[in-house]
Amino acid sequence: MTISEASQRCHVSPDTLRYYEKAGLLSDVNRTAGGIRDYTERDCAQIEFVKCMRSAGLSIEVLKKYFELFKRGKRTLKARRDLLATERQALQERFVKLQDTLKRLDYKISVYDKALKSKTKELKF
Amino acid sequence: MTISEASQRCHVSPDTLRYYEKAGLLSDVNRTAGGIRDYTERDCAQIEFVKCMRSAGLSIEVLKKYFELFKRGKRTLKARRDLLATERQALQERFVKLQDTLKRLDYKISVYDKALKSKTKELKF
DNA sequence: GCTTGACTTGGAGTTAACTCCAACTGCTAC
């Protein structure tokens, strides 16, 4: 699979795929004889994983570290597990915070709806 | 309240407070005769609001727009409500996505825990 | 009246994560 095919399939731009590879987030992408990248299904799965983690807020730096550990083989299983657990914890906190903010927004919107009905009040901000 | 007091109280750096003000996120902060900012309780509440929305991912741009509308008075109530509703919707989507990612991480960590117990397998990534 | 320390400003610098570009290479079709 060429870079543009992988790009379309995973909804990640070719530039970003090359960027991720250089950053160490895509281990050892195959090349054709002519030097052109040839993505496998496994590469796509890894891209999906990276995309998912990135969208949740994990940094390039952390993912790079994860794949560095991965390359060092089975003896880094524990370290990788712990890295993921740490990130999971951080995510959990952001999740709870997001929930609070959603509630706050809901409340604020309800206040606006009341103000719009009564056509009288202005709010603090 | 001086800028450093407000800074400590709200856990936002003085530089960021000045930056927010310049960006239009803090409407009309009072000044002393000597030109020094004098924050009120209301300012602090607004800073808290901005902080909360920022941490949830609302952009400076969107908040700036919100406060611009606010300055234009009661006739923008509906527009402000709709702006908040739009942002709420986006947040909701990110929230659901985050939930999925958390589940995915939980699963991956459980796979690691199994691999660590059996001391045999390596994972795909 | 002078030092000190917190404040002011405009503007430059930083960081993360892309995104774009120019110059080059190498198949494929004609």
Added chain:
DNA sequence: GTAGCAGTTGGAGTTAACTCCAAGTCAAGC
């Protein structure tokens, strides 16, 4: 064999959101 297109590289440019800095001001204490 050459036009055209998709791919390659290193490196420059962009964007958002701060963060830092230098040069200046002001009020308070000695």
